[in-house]
Amino acid sequence: RVPETSAGRWRERVERICWNCLGLATEGVSNTTNMKEIWDLLDGIDTAALCDSNKALRCIDPGIKCITNKSRCVGRARVVQCDQDFLAVLQELAEAGTGDVLVIAGDGQQKAFAGELFVNEARRRGLAGIVIDGGCRDTGVVKEMEFPLFARWVTPMAGTALKPQSDIAVSRALVGGVEVRSGDIIMADMDGIVVMSDLELQEVLPMARNIQDVERQVLEKVRNGTSLLNLVNLESHVEALKHGTPSRLQFLL
Numbered sequence: 001r002v003p004e005t006s007a008g009r010w011r012e013r014v015e016r017i018c019w020n021c022l023g024l025a026t027e028g029v030s031n032t033t034n035m036k037e038i039w040d041l042l043d044g045i046d047t048a049a050l051c052d053s054n055k056a057l058r059c060i061d062p063g064i065k066c067i068t069n070k071s072r073c074v075g076r077a078r079v080v081q082c083d084q085d086f087l088a089v090l091q092e093l094a095e096a097g098t099g100d101v102l103v104i105a106g107d108g109q110q111k112a113f114a115g116e117l118f119v120n121e122a123r124r125r126g127l128a129g130i131v132i133d134g135g136c137r138d139t140g141v142v143k144e145m146e147f148p149l150f151a152r153w154v155t156p157m158a159g160t161a162l163k164p165q166s167d168i169a170v171s172r173a174l175v176g177g178v179e180v181r182s183g184d185i186i187m188a189d190m191d192g193i194v195v196m197s198d199l200e201l202q203e204v205l206p207m208a209r210n211i212q213d214v215e216r217q218v219l220e221k222v223r224n225g226t227s228l229l230n231l232v233n234l235e236s237h238v239e240a241l242k243h244g245t246p247s248r249l250q251f252l253l
Helices: 007-019 035-041 047-053 089-094 116-124 198-223 235-242
Strands: 071-083 100-105 129-136 149-154 172-175 179-180 184-189 194-195
Touching: 035 071, 035 198, 047 194, 071 089, 071 172, 071 179, 089 100, 100 116, 100 172, 100 184, 100 198, 129 184, 129 198, 194 198
Parallel strands: 071 100, 100 129, 129 149
Antiparallel strands: 071 184, 172 179, 184 194
């Protein structure tokens, strides 16, 4: 991993070079970038590597968990605010399309905002997934579907269908303790859900790729009989910290 001292400027140069090579220039990914490009960029990257690359990334409350057999989800957030009522979800679903992740800000309410019918329609429309800060239902059927569905609760009790969306579109909401904006990039897997702006993705991607590559090398060595403890600077790191010397835990390859 790149040190956070004077090498920071060098990292920025490397990132600019990487993104220029990808044809995305220094602005990085934009909201108009084809989702296929985003999927390709994040291929082989997991949420753990993203979080290791930047501890300040928005990570949704781990109480919101994957309900279905498919957890990997990459798409753009489409935020909808709900209050004990799922009518706005249906309205937003009618406007959603390929690559969208329907992010339902239900304030953690113990009402089901989606179930088998909504999930099947979302899959039919090409959505990338659904994230609910609230409940879902029909899990006996939904859990077998190859569609990413994350929710805080499982409950048979649905909300009402009496509160239409406001004429003023919701562009951001608090979901699982973090702000999610429509257009943000959602990356989810079995470990959890990460939310990134286009700029944040640009900043973390080179380091996340490096982390995944290094960890693959370490894993191969461990599987071949090398002790993990021989592959990290554990003793020198601990000793340095005891003496108040700046240090970081790192692999020795």
